[in-house]
Amino acid sequence: MSEAIHKIHYSALGKRASEPVITDLMHRALDNSELLSLAAGFTDNITLPVELIQSAVARLGQDYPQAEYLQYGTNRGRAGLLIEIAEWLNADRGEVQPAPFSPESVFVTNGSQQALYLAMQALCDPGDVILVQQPTYFVFLELLRGLGIEAVSMPVCEDGGIDLEALPGFLLELKTRHGAERIKAVYLNSYFCNPSSRSMSVAEKRAFGRALHSNGLVLPVLEDAAYRELWFGKPWPAPSVFSLPEYDVFPKLYLGTFTKPFATGLKIGYGVCSDEEWLGKMLSLKGHQDFGSAHFNQAILETVMASGEYRTHLERLRAHYAAKAEIMGSVLEASPLREMGWSWDTPEGGLYYWLKAPEGVDLSIGSDFCEQCVSSGVLYVPGDLCIAEGKPKYFARLSYGSLAKEKLEEATSRFCTVAHSR
Numbered sequence: 001m002s003e004a005i006h007k008i009h010y011s012a013l014g015k016r017a018s019e020p021v022i023t024d025l026m027h028r029a030l031d032n033s034e035l036l037s038l039a040a041g042f043t044d045n046i047t048l049p050v051e052l053i054q055s056a057v058a059r060l061g062q063d064y065p066q067a068e069y070l071q072y073g074t075n076r077g078r079a080g081l082l083i084e085i086a087e088w089l090n091a092d093r094g095e096v097q098p099a100p101f102s103p104e105s106v107f108v109t110n111g112s113q114q115a116l117y118l119a120m121q122a123l124c125d126p127g128d129v130i131l132v133q134q135p136t137y138f139v140f141l142e143l144l145r146g147l148g149i150e151a152v153s154m155p156v157c158e159d160g161g162i163d164l165e166a167l168p169g170f171l172l173e174l175k176t177r178h179g180a181e182r183i184k185a186v187y188l189n190s191y192f193c194n195p196s197s198r199s200m201s202v203a204e205k206r207a208f209g210r211a212l213h214s215n216g217l218v219l220p221v222l223e224d225a226a227y228r229e230l231w232f233g234k235p236w237p238a239p240s241v242f243s244l245p246e247y248d249v250f251p252k253l254y255l256g257t258f259t260k261p262f263a264t265g266l267k268i269g270y271g272v273c274s275d276e277e278w279l280g281k282m283l284s285l286k287g288h289q290d291f292g293s294a295h296f297n298q299a300i301l302e303t304v305m306a307s308g309e310y311r312t313h314l315e316r317l318r319a320h321y322a323a324k325a326e327i328m329g330s331v332l333e334a335s336p337l338r339e340m341g342w343s344w345d346t347p348e349g350g351l352y353y354w355l356k357a358p359e360g361v362d363l364s365i366g367s368d369f370c371e372q373c374v375s376s377g378v379l380y381v382p383g384d385l386c387i388a389e390g391k392p393k394y395f396a397r398l399s400y401g402s403l404a405k406e407k408l409e410e411a412t413s414r415f416c417t418v419a420h421s422r
Contacts, residue, residue, distance in 0.1 A: 012126065012148065020142045036411035039379040041194065041351055042402035043264050044324070047317050049304075053263065056303040064299075073295030075287045077108025077270070081298045084305040085270055089240075089256070100242040101254070105272050107283060108293045112226055112257040112269030116140055118282040119222060119253055119271070123184045124149045129174070131186040133162065135354070135386035135395065137194050137224065140187065149184075151388035160198045164207050171215045185220040186212070191228035191236055192350030195386045195397035199348070202238040209246030220251040220278065226269075229261040229314055231349035232322040242274065251275035258301055260351070261314055266297040321351065324400040328353055328412050335416035342419065351401040354383070357394040361422070364393040369422060378414040 060069055076082070082103040090099035109115040124130070126148030132141070134153035144151045155163035155170050174183060190200040200208075212219065223241050240254055241247040257269035273279035304310050325347055332344065332353065341358035363369050364382045373380060383395020398415065400408055 013146070016146055016148060018146075020139065035374070035377055035379055036403060036407055036414065037379045038398040038400070038403070038411050038415065039381045040402070041260075041399050043260060043351075044320065044402055044404070046404070047320055048263055048265075049313050052304055052309055052313060053300055055309075056300045056307075059303055059307075060299055063303075069296050069299035071295065073292045073298060075283055075292050077106065077293065078295060078298040078302055079103075080306070081108060081302040082106040084302055085256070086272075088305065088310075089254075089272070094235075094237060094239045094243070096239065096243040100240070101272050105274060105279065107271050107273070107279065107286070108298055109269045109271060109286070110290065110293050111259050111267045112224065112255040112271070113139065113143075114286070114289075114293075115253070115255050115269060115271035115282075116222070116224075117143060118285050119185070119220075119278075120144065120147055120149060121285050122278060122281040123220060128182050128184045129178050130184060131219075132388055133187075133189060133193070134160075134388070135193075135195050135383060136187065136388070137189050138381070138385040140224075141385070141388055153388045160196055161200070161204050162208055164204075164211055167208075167211050168215055171211075171217060175217075180216065183217060183219065185222055186217075187222045187224065188241070189224045190238070191225045192230060192347065194227060194350065195352050195381065195383065196354040197227075197345070197347035197350040197352050198354075199236045200238055202244075205238055205241065206244055206246045209241070209244060209250070213246070213249070218249055220253065220275070221247060222253045222255065224255045226255065226257045226260055227350040228256070230318060230321060230351065232318060232325070233348060236349065242272070251278055253278070261317060262301070262304075262310070266294075266300065268293060268297050268301055318349075321400070324405060324408060325353075327405055327408055328398065328400045331409055331412040331416065335413075336420055337416060340420070351399050353398045353400070355396045355398060356383075357396070357419070359392070359394055361394045363396045367393070369418065372418050372421075373415060376414050376418055378411050378418070380415060 085106050086101045086103045089101040120143065124147065129150050129152055130144060131154055132151045134156045141151050152174065155166035157163045188200065190205065192199055221241055225240065228236070241252050242254060252274040254272040258266060259269060273282065329346055342355060344353055344355045347353060357363060361369065364384050370382060381397040383397060384390050384393045386397065398412065403411055
């Protein structure tokens with residue numbers, strides 16, 4: 001008697017599921033020590049705050065002898081950390097007074113990536129549309145594809161800003177094609193953007209808010225500020241959308257993280273939501289997923305922030321990444337790439353250089369250029385991954401985050417050598 005063959009019938013979500021590019025890039029970077037990665041946005045091991053964490057854990061043992069920090073926490077997050085986050089955001093940021101961020105609007109997540117996922121689950125059905133910048137965070141684009149949501153790039157100026165003159169016609173055409181009710185939110189990567197390291201000015205933010213309102217699209221606005229703390233010379237002067245009157249009528253979600261500016265392995269991020277109903281729905285979804293992010297990790301961060309050590313740590317971190325950005329920039333400038341028609345801007349913060357090759361040069365995954373780089377022992381992020389429409393293909397993102405300084409110089413040289421040889 002033959003055994004019955006059982007076939008799994010997957011959901012639409014399961015059928016769409018595929019391995020994210022970021023996991024492949026991380027896997028390659030971790031598994032092959034000979035391959036120098038300028039791709040995955042890891043932080044530098046030398047910057048990890050080992051002593052601060054050891055000290056915080058010791059203080060937790062003294063201050064909380066019942067070890068409540070090793071128990072489950074609440075779904076929203078540890079109360080003390082919510083207060084610390086709100087106070088941190090309200091201080092020294094050019095935000096309006098009275099303070100726009102309240103602890104009651106903050107929630108803690110497993111990195112800011114989870115907050116993005118919760119927001120999209122609460123807002124969107126398959127076939128809905130999210131407006132994004134060009135370029136934008138490629139892991140968010142993959143998240144949207146996995147949920148069956150369409151990302152649409154807004155028109156862009158030569159300097160990378162939103163083309164506000166072209167925006168009304170673009171929005172009219174988009175509403176005609178999809179219906180205004182299917183356009184669910186706009187996603188802004190507004191501080192030292194991943195991948196371009198560009199930041200939005202106050203004027204651009206305000207004009208964009210007015211343009212959305214005047215065109216009848218009062219949408220939820222997601223402002224991703226994952227790299228806001230990683231400035232070099234001075235903080236970016238534009239306040240958040242929470243402080244700009246042009247966004248008063250918009251539901252707002254501000255996203256931050258402690259992974260990039262403190263310790264990636266703690267995987268603690270946060271969101272601040274201006275709309276009580278939207279916040280409640282995200283927390284309900286979160287409760288079904290994990291009913292609370294790692295409580296011990298939150299307790300460590302609360303202790304570090306309350307002591308004032310977080311600010312001191314950031315000062316050291318900024319100086320370190322500024323020096324690494326200068327190393328990569330020096331190698332790029334010493335190469336013949338500019339004479340060959342390549343271009344880039346010097347980042348004022350963040351972890352990335354965004355390179356534009358001459359039109360016609362294909363830098364996409366699987367291209368001859370990409371394969372030659374891998375063969376030469378260097379990995380980068382093809383820029384088309386960071387554009388909702390998947391083109392043009394002549395951009396590349398290079399990260400100076402994780403490699404030690406001598407390896408960073410070598411990896412950048414390898415990339416330039418491949419580019420020069422073509």
